[in-house]
Amino acid sequence: MLLQAAVRLVVAPLARLLYRPVVTGRDNVPSRGPVILAANHLSVIDSVVIPLVAPRPVAFLAKAEYFRRPGLRGWLTRACLTGIDAVPVPRGTHRAARAALDVALGVLADGRAFGIHPEGSRSRDGRLYRGRTGVAWLALASGAPVVPVAVLGTDRIQPVGARLPGIGRVTVRFGAPLHFVPPPSGSAGQVRRAVTDEIMAAIRELSGQEAAEGYNELSSPTP
Template sequence: MLVQGIVRRLVAPLARLVYRPVVEGRGNVPERGPVILAANHLSFLDSIVIPLVAPRPVAFLAKAEYFRRPGFLGWLTRACLTGIDAVPVPRGGHRAAQESLEVALGILAAGRAFGIHPEGSRSRDGRLYRGRTGVAWLALASGAPVVPVAVAGTDRIQPVGARLPRIGRITVRFGAPLHFTPGSGSAGQARRAVTDEIMAAIRELSGQELAEGYNELSATTVR
């Protein structure tokens, strides 16, 4: 809790001062109760920026190896991730992905906000890839509304492979909440339809070019 307080009181204002983020639609995020924030994914920074500008704490799942990096940068990464309530999870395979979704479901069951990148891994070409259905599984299993989120500019500030962020402008747009109930047809068809609706809402906010398929760099359904 001490680390979280330091990050929110010191790092968040500093980040706003340096990066001057443009934040739109904060009022679309429910003030209380379970909610899923489903966002596009351009940079490692996305999962840090969204919790810093959202009107309430947002928990993201983060690769466990981020918490094990050595040296000062490793310590700084751990401090930031801990401060924004990130939850470490292992990577690799269907079982790890399902276990991660169960962790996320527990976060929602506790009435908290949970953030997810339905594309999986970061887009390396700026296009919006097809969403994986873990986000729909969470929405249908929890009954939580889904707020689509579009982040822009983080790929220029910290491109894939960059060790340190650059100076630049970030934009975060929160869309109107989407509500889902299990529909007709198979469970797989329902999850696909819900996921496609969520991705269409993200694209409307981001204006990104659509990629035809999945981001094959994705290792699980939750990042």
Template structure:
């Protein structure tokens, strides 16, 4: 009940604060598993997308955000739960693998899962090379991938800012991409699928491309 109340309050609040322009919402399937793959300019992205997508979207969030004590911890936990965030442990390879398994479970349950293939926020506005976890999920689950461009969140909440400020945000949903069963050369297939997804995001966002990976800094 509390989660529904919190979400009901967050949606109109986000529309007042961020005056969102939303394009292509009809591209998001209203049922069944789907991967929402978006660029990443701000900490705010993982909150804005679930509030403006026509169905609940689960993003991963560090489990420490769910266990903080006091009022701040309660507000953090309530907000993350309201937007469908899923807690995952912080760490290196083992935690990354656990995150993918958690995401796959969300998709197998017929839900929508959100991911930032760049792996971390862009600090210079460029779109970085995508990491292949998004393709692993698409090939393992058979779920379509909806590319998404979020614009303006880097001005509303720049890297390092503790709180967002009022401003306009644009969210563009592209046509779903589908991928067949993984062939024998699975690694090559994952790379090709990831590049195709990043090309679609770039076409929506208009960002300059970087030909290398962004430095990881944790989840989200």
């Protein structure tokens, strides 16, 4: 908790000074209780930018390897990730993906905010790819509202392949919360698909991105 407070008190103002973020819709994020922030994904720093500008702490999943790096750089990485409430999880298999969703469900059960990129991996061409249905599973299983989020400009600050972020302006838009209730009947898979498509449509309306027809095939599998 002390580290999280230090990050928000020191790193967040510094980030605002460097990146001059344009943030709209912060009031759309509930001040308490479980909530899912579903965002587009253009850069590795998206899951750092969102917690720094959100009105409350937001937990994102992070590769467990990031928490095991040696040396000073490894310590700094762990400190930063811990400070923004990141949760370490293994990645790369269907079993790991399901375990990650169970971890996320636990975050929501604790009444916290959880961030997720339904596309799975970063978009290499700027288009918004089809969402994986894990976000719908979380929303339906937890009953938490989903706030669509659009992040713009991060792909210019740290494009794919860049080791360190540059300087530039980012925009973060928080949309109106979406609420979903499991229907009394119907295929679970079809329901999750419909919920996910509605969430992605809300993200696309905020971001203005061109929609890609298929999945981002670099994404990790999710249920």
